[in-house]
Amino acid sequence: MKALRLKLFQETACYKKPFASKVAETYPLPPYSTVKGMIHALLRADRFISMRLSVQGEYEAKLLDYQRHYFFKKLDTVAFPLILDGIQENRFVYDTNGISTMPIYTHMLYGVNLLIHVEVEDSVLEQVIQAIEGGGIHYSLGRWEDLVRIDEYKIVFVEELDEEKDLRYHAYISDHLLDIDTRHIPYEIPWKYEIVNGVRKWEKVKVGYVPKGTTAPEGVCIDEDGELVFFHL
Amino acid sequence: MKLELRMGDWMVTMGLVGLYRVFEYGLRNGVIDQRYRQSVLVLPQGLEVETDVLPQLPRAYFLYLIDEYSAAKRESERLLFYMEQAKRENLFSTASSNIKKVITDIGKRIQKYFPNEPVEPLFEKLKSIKKPTQWDQLQECVSDFQKMIRKEAINEKLTLNYFKAAILKSFFGQVSFLNVSKNYLDLEGHIEQFQTDYIGPVQYDLQLEYTLQSASKVDEILSFLDQHVDYGPFKALKKAWKKKTLSQVREEAKRLAECMLFPGHFAFYNFEEMVFSPIGLSKGNALNFNWNLQDKQPKPISSLAKLVLFFAPAGAAIYSKREQSYDQGEYRTYAGFVQSDAAFPEILQKNNHFKQMKQQKDPFDHIVSKLVQSITTEARYVIDHLFFLEFSSDYDSKKTHLHYYHLPLYLARYFVEYPGKLDYVHYEYREQFIQEVLRGVDPAQAIYRYLRDCIENGRSHIGPYIAVRERNRIMQLKKGVKGMEKTDKRVYALYRSGQEIRKTVEQAGAPKAAGHYSASPSKKISSIAYRLLNAAKAGDRKSFLDTLFRLHMSAERPISPLFLNALHERDLDFTTVANAFIAGLLSQEGQGEQEEVVS
Numbered sequence: 001m002k003a004l005r006l007k008l009f010q011e012t013a014c015y016k017k018p019f020a021s022k023v024a025e026t027y028p029l030p031p032y033s034t035v036k037g038m039i040h041a042l043l044r045a046d047r048f049i050s051m052r053l054s055v056q057g058e059y060e061a062k063l064l065d066y067q068r069h070y071f072f073k074k075l076d077t078v079a080f081p082l083i084l085d086g087i088q089e090n091r092f093v094y095d096t097n098g099i100s101t102m103p104i105y106t107h108m109l110y111g112v113n114l115l116i117h118v119e120v121e122d123s124v125l126e127q128v129i130q131a132i133e134g135g136g137i138h139y140s141l142g143r144w145e146d147l148v149r150i151d152e153y154k155i156v157f158v159e160e161l162d163e164e165k166d167l168r169y170h171a172y173i174s175d176h177l178l179d180i181d182t183r184h185i186p187y188e189i190p191w192k193y194e195i196v197n198g199v200r201k202w203e204k205v206k207v208g209y210v211p212k213g214t215t216a217p218e219g220v221c222i223d224e225d226g227e228l229v230f231f232h233l
Numbered sequence: 234m235k236l237e238l239r240m241g242d243w244m245v246t247m248g249l250v251g252l253y254r255v256f257e258y259g260l261r262n263g264v265i266d267q268r269y270r271q272s273v274l275v276l277p278q279g280l281e282v283e284t285d286v287l288p289q290l291p292r293a294y295f296l297y298l299i300d301e302y303s304a305a306k307r308e309s310e311r312l313l314f315y316m317e318q319a320k321r322e323n324l325f326s327t328a329s330s331n332i333k334k335v336i337t338d339i340g341k342r343i344q345k346y347f348p349n350e351p352v353e354p355l356f357e358k359l360k361s362i363k364k365p366t367q368w369d370q371l372q373e374c375v376s377d378f379q380k381m382i383r384k385e386a387i388n389e390k391l392t393l394n395y396f397k398a399a400i401l402k403s404f405f406g407q408v409s410f411l412n413v414s415k416n417y418l419d420l421e422g423h424i425e426q427f428q429t430d431y432i433g434p435v436q437y438d439l440q441l442e443y444t445l446q447s448a449s450k451v452d453e454i455l456s457f458l459d460q461h462v463d464y465g466p467f468k469a470l471k472k473a474w475k476k477k478t479l480s481q482v483r484e485e486a487k488r489l490a491e492c493m494l495f496p497g498h499f500a501f502y503n504f505e506e507m508v509f510s511p512i513g514l515s516k517g518n519a520l521n522f523n524w525n526l527q528d529k530q531p532k533p534i535s536s537l538a539k540l541v542l543f544f545a546p547a548g549a550a551i552y553s554k555r556e557q558s559y560d561q562g563e564y565r566t567y568a569g570f571v572q573s574d575a576a577f578p579e580i581l582q583k584n585n586h587f588k589q590m591k592q593q594k595d596p597f598d599h600i601v602s603k604l605v606q607s608i609t610t611e612a613r614y615v616i617d618h619l620f621f622l623e624f625s626s627d628y629d630s631k632k633t634h635l636h637y638y639h640l641p642l643y644l645a646r647y648f649v650e651y652p653g654k655l656d657y658v659h660y661e662y663r664e665q666f667i668q669e670v671l672r673g674v675d676p677a678q679a680i681y682r683y684l685r686d687c688i689e690n691g692r693s694h695i696g697p698y699i700a701v702r703e704r705n706r707i708m709q710l711k712k713g714v715k716g717m718e719k720t721d722k723r724v725y726a727l728y729r730s731g732q733e734i735r736k737t738v739e740q741a742g743a744p745k746a747a748g749h750y751s752a753s754p755s756k757k758i759s760s761i762a763y764r765l766l767n768a769a770k771a772g773d774r775k776s777f778l779d780t781l782f783r784l785h786m787s788a789e790r791p792i793s794p795l796f797l798n799a800l801h802e803r804d805l806d807f808t809t810v811a812n813a814f815i816a817g818l819l820s821q822e823g824q825g826e827q828e829e830v831v832s
Contacts, residue, residue: 017242018493018532019242019244019493019504019509019512019513019532020512021512021513021514021519021522022506022510022511022512022513022514022626022631022632022633023511023512023624023633023634023635025512025635025637059673060673061672061673061674062637062672062673070521071514071518071519071520071521071522072519072520072521072526073517073518073519073520074520075520075526075528100518102631104632105633105634105635107635107637185572185573185620188241196488196490196491197488197490197530198525198527198529199490199524199527199530199531199532199533200524201491211641211642213642
């Protein structure tokens with residue numbers, strides 16, 4: 001089968017966990033929903049496009065960033081965060097009833113290298129490539145400010161792995177592929193949502209975060225250049 | 234009814250560990266009746282809880298915390314320590330003033346809640362103690378005070394106040410009995426409040442789920458809601474379902490929010506600051522943190538999840554820790570937890586182990602080595618993916634420090650192959666060293682601080698050398714190097730060359746030119762060490778080598794070719810070269826033997 005392989009680099013990134021508000025914790029690799037979101041944004045899609053993803057990668061270290069955040073206390077406030085640092089004789093004051101600020105810690109991954117495989121209909125695949133080549137704005141994965149550099153995009157052929165091979169990167173491997181011998185940290189990774197009562201209700205995928213160097217379990221795939229592929233569905 | 238509570242995010246797992254600890258404590262100490270002993274079972278994926286046992290938990294919860302944080306125990310230990318100090322004549326005045334402070338502070342609190350206690354005479358007696366010869370009188374006061382504080386009612390009240398303010402508040406803010414307006418409550422009052430705010434809702438919600446399934450007529454559901462009309466969420470449901478048929482009601486129930494933490498249960502609550510303050514934010518004050526500016530129930534959770542999270546303080550190991558360097562920074566109360574990919578029973582056991590070691594004030598590297606070793610699998614090293622988490626949260630300033638420490642494969646290998654090697658490193662620096670390593674950060678900064686401290690305070694110790702060597706080992710393991718003998722020898726050679734230079738400088742002594750001041754050898758060495766350290770910190774190889782050459786020239790000693798590594802970094806990196814040499818320069822002779830012991 002055909003898939004698009006992306007090699008990405010991010011200097012820093014935070015793939016925020018859903019419950020972590022006062023401290024922004026991050027997943028060790030971008031969850032499927034984030035990667036799916038990036039592809040959808042590239043395509044400017046307005047509805048869900050079915051696809052299969054494989055996410056692998058590594059980072060050098062974790063760092064803490066102490067950031068000022070704006071908090072909206074009212075929905076109907078006219079105040080908005082406007083940064084005027086460095087402007088002379090600035091007498092602008094926020095309406096503190098509507099907005100407040102507070103510094104909070106953000107966990108960030110440093111020096112992130114990612115290897116992503118996307119399997120999707122051929123026509124969509126072409127559109128993604130066109131979007132990468134002709135993109136009008138910066139690419140980001142995670143938060144808006146988590147810039148991403150696309151080091152490689154290539155259509156590759158993927159087939160089932162029939163030999164023993166070790167993981168070159170840390171990877172999310174779907175629960176059903178993991179056997180008892182494969183050590184991993186269990187995660188429930190968001191994938192897609194439907195809106196119920198105005199709140200996103202997530203469909204989650206049970207995966208194991210498997211460290212590099214581990215022998216790949218049976219039933220996984222490999223691409224034509226010898227990179228392992230772990231599709232999530 | 235049986236409930237299966239699966240572990241998940243760290244806070245949920247922490248809550249489950251806490252719930253089980255409280256249950257176990259209750260059972261062991263007769264707080265929970267023996268007929269409930271099968272009511273909470275440990276499963277590989279979490280806990281199985283029989284709902285009948287829930288009302289038994291609040292009492293066990295408070296008694297567990299009272300036992301764990303007993304004011305009587307804590308203060309007695311403190312006083313005992315000061316009394317030992319007071320035996321020494323030169324320390325008597327400091328120790329006795331410390332004792333007076335403890336007794337006065339706590340005594341005033343006792344006076345406030347228990348006006349009939351004889352606190353005032355004790356204060357009078359204390360005032361008259363001034364000289365070391367009065368040690369016996371001091372001892373008398375202390376034992377009178379201990380008797381007083383050990384009285385059940387007093388210990389209970391003081392401990393309750395303590396863990397509410399110092400521990401629970403940082404987890405939950407001012408919710409339920411933690412609100413200041415509930416300060417007047419006694420133990421029974423607290424238990425009652427816990428029942429009303431946490432246990433009651435869980436029972437109602439579960440009964441509703443059951444009634445919805447089993448009801449044959451809509452009236453059964455409505456009359457059930459009627460019975461508990463005081464419970465907020467039911468009031469709204471009653472209104473909405475009043476004129477609906479059974480199938481319509483069931484259909485609507487499907488559209489009710491579902492718990493994000495324990496799927497399959499109704500979610501009438503929201504994950505926010507008052508439910509779990511370390512990472513939650515107040516719902517109404519941070520609308521832009523919610524998807525699509527949702528202001529009603531952006532992160533729906535069930536009463537069950539709320540209850541489990543309320544047990545999190547019992548699931549964590551609580552300890553105080555100083556961040557930053559040795560002479561700066563303040564102590565903060567941290568809650569720590571060990572998470573791993575293992576099954577729940579193993580996580581439970583690891584956390585019990587972790588808590589026990591933290592209480593003994595074991596240094597972090599020991600804890601890591603022990604935890605790694607206690608679970609060594611059939612393989613030569615552990616592949617288990619351990620991960621430590623600790624946080625310190627201040628509700629008032631809305632600030633949380635949260636740290637993750639992963640134990641990657643190469644570190645697991647390090648802790649198995651070189652256990653206890655860091656023992657010679659000063660406690661504070663060792664903690665910093667390990668924490669930086671666990672974060673994936675080069676621990677060089679901790680070593681710089683350590684060396685600086687040694688220069689400033691004229692300390693001569695083997696510690697910095699060990700730290701340099703262990704850092705190098707870790708860096709090598711990270712690169713995938715297996716044998717350490719060669720690289721260890723190189724580090725040792727650099728350390729020795731530092732020692733030898735020191736010896737030569739010391740032997741040369743201060744030149745005795747009449748009328749001219751000349752610095753002593755130790756002063757000279759400190760100033761050179763400062764210069765070398767600054768160059769190392771700034772990564773200024775030129776300046777480092779320049780100073781090094783001059784030093785060797787003045788000492789008339791040949792320069793080891795190993796120093797060339799400072800430039801080409803083939804065998805060792807610049808930081809290791811520089812720090813090993815500085816460590817040698819700072820250590821005095823006679824420590825070669827010590828090296829034998831620790832290598």
